[in-house]
Amino acid sequence: MKRGALLAGLLALAAASAAVADERDERGPALFQRWAGAQSGVSAFEGYLAQQGVQDVVPSWQLLRTASDWRRCRAEPFAVPPRAQWPDAVRTLRLLRLLRERAVLGQFEVVSAWRGEALNRCAQGAPRSAHVHSFAVDLLLASDAPGLCGFWKSEGQAWAMGLSRYPSGRIHIDTAGYRTWGADHSQRSASCR
Numbered sequence: 165m166k167r168g169a170l171l172a173g174l175l176a177l178a179a180a181s182a183a184v185a186d187e188r189d190e191r192g193p194a195l196f197q198r199w200a201g202a203q204s205g206v207s208a209f210e211g212y213l214a215q216q217g218v219q220d221v222v223p224s225w226q227l228l229r230t231a232s233d234w235r236r237c238r239a240e241p242f243a244v245p246p247r248a249q250w251p252d253a254v255r256t257l258r259l260l261r262l263l264r265e266r267a268v269l270g271q272f273e274v275v276s277a278w279r280g281e282a283l284n285r286c287a288q289g290a291p292r293s294a295h296v297h298s299f300a301v302d303l304l305l306a307s308d309a310p311g312l313c314g315f316w317k318s319e320g321q322a323w324a325m326g327l328s329r330y331p332s333g334r335i336h337i338d339t340a341g342y343r344t345w346g347a348d349h350s351q352r353s354a355s356c357r
Contacts, residue, residue: 189232189275191241196225205244212250218257221264222301226274227253230283231295232302237286245278245299252299253278255339259323260301263337268315271306275334290349294326300338302330309335313356316344329355 200206206224213219228242235241245253263269277300279287284296294300312335316327326338328345346353 189229189273191225191229191234193223193225196228196242199240199242200224200228203242203244208247209244209250213254213257216254218254218261221257221261222274227257227277227301229275229277230279231276231287231289233287234283237283239279239283239286243278243280243283249278249299252339255323256299256301256337259325259337259339263312263315266311266315268311269303269305269309272303272335273306274301275304276302294338294340298338298340300326300336300340303335303337304333305335316356327356 206228209228210219210224225242228244230239230241230243231237260269260272264272276295279289279293279295281296284293285291289295295302312327316325319325320327321342324339324341326336326340326343328336330336331347343351344354344356345351346355351357
């Protein structure tokens with residue numbers, strides 16, 4: 165009985181999260197399903213994540229979102245990262261799971277993840293962005309995460325964690341190297357130091 169109630173609660177939370185996401189970003193589950201139907205790499209990527217035990221951390225329709233400027237840049241709304249970067253995605257997802265389990269992060273939505281170089285340039289991403297060369301996520305948080313800087317300072321190095329808070333309020337997290345930066349892409353403007 166408890167398991168059924170838990171499952172029902174999780175399904176309701178997922179539906180509410182999807183509804184909120186659809187209001188903020190048109191790249192929701194419906195658009196993803198239409199896009200994924202024409203893509204050959206989605207199933208392989210999802211299968212790899214399942215083999216690694218991280219398929220339940222972030223829904224695919226969020227995890228495969230490209231840059232928020234995809235439409236202005238005439239790019240695809242979603243993208244499967246190159247196979248060589250799939251292990252990077254697993255490390256980042258394991259970190260996100262840990263941050264959620266420890267209540268460092270509450271409810272969040274991934275609004276941007278892997279993107280190709282042309283889209284990254286158009287979206288004005290950093291030339292050596294982990295969104296291109298590794299696997300990074302930009303998150304919208306449902307509530308503030310005051311313990312995130314503390315986690316980064318105490319355990320970020322062991323995770324090779326990159327962390328930034330952008331002026332928009334988005335949080336960038338990757339596992340491509342221990343560093344932090346702010347609005348001017350330098351450590352001087354970082355909110356965690």
